[in-house]
Amino acid sequence: xxxxxxxxxxxxxFCRKILKCEKIDYYRERKYRAEHELSLEMFENxxxxxxxxxxxxxxxxxxxxxxxxxxxxNECLNQALRKLPERSxxxxxxxxxxxxxxxxxxxxxGRARSTVCEQRHRTIIMLYELMESGGNE
Numbered sequence: 001x002x003x004x005x006x007x008x009x010x011x012x013x014f015c016r017k018i019l020k021c022e023k024i025d026y027y028r029e030r031k032y033r034a035e036h037e038l039s040l041e042m043f044e045n046x047x048x049x050x051x052x053x054x055x056x057x058x059x060x061x062x063x064x065x066x067x068x069x070x071x072x073x074n075e076c077l078n079q080a081l082r083k084l085p086e087r088s089x090x091x092x093x094x095x096x097x098x099x100x101x102x103x104x105x106x107x108x109x110g111r112a113r114s115t116v117c118e119q120r121h122r123t124i125i126m127l128y129e130l131m132e133s134g135g136n137e
Contacts (some may be wrong), residue, residue, distance in 0.1 A: 065093040066108070080130035088123040095120055 061078040063070045070093055072078050081089060087109070094100045094108070106116045 063089070063093055063097075065090050066098060068093075068098055070097045076131050076134070077127075080127050083130055084123060084126065088119060088126070091116060091120050092123055092127070 061072050061082075063072065063081065072081065081092070084092070090109070091105055094105045095102070100108075102113045102116045102120070105111075106113045109116065111119075
């Protein structure tokens with residue numbers, strides 16, 4: 001019985017330490033964001049209108065992967081991405097735009113990390129060639 005009580009107390013102590021560290025991380029993150037991000041409330045109304053009008057003039061191509069809509073405003077890159085096979089396109093979008101690593105992409109696609117890495121490198125070369133040729137292939 002005494003051993004169980006000791007284990008329970010150790011576990012409770014461990015949980016308290018973890019929660020304390022999470023709280024510290026949370027406050028550090030909030031402080032960082034407060035120092036590095038600007039609120040739209042800081043801008044005057046005419047500045048906000050100017051920013052929204054500027055963004056309305058751009059035309060973006062939209063790609064969708066894993067429920068994310070990814071907007072790309074580089075026309076040459078858009079044309080090259082549109083010519084890629086679907087699996088290669090998804091790997092590029094997940095890696096560079098969603099921010100997943102090769103292991104996570106492999107897990108999602110049911111492939112090994114090394115296979116995803118190899119396909120990504122081949123796709124980068126293919127993209128480079130498509131963009132160099134101006135997408136005329």
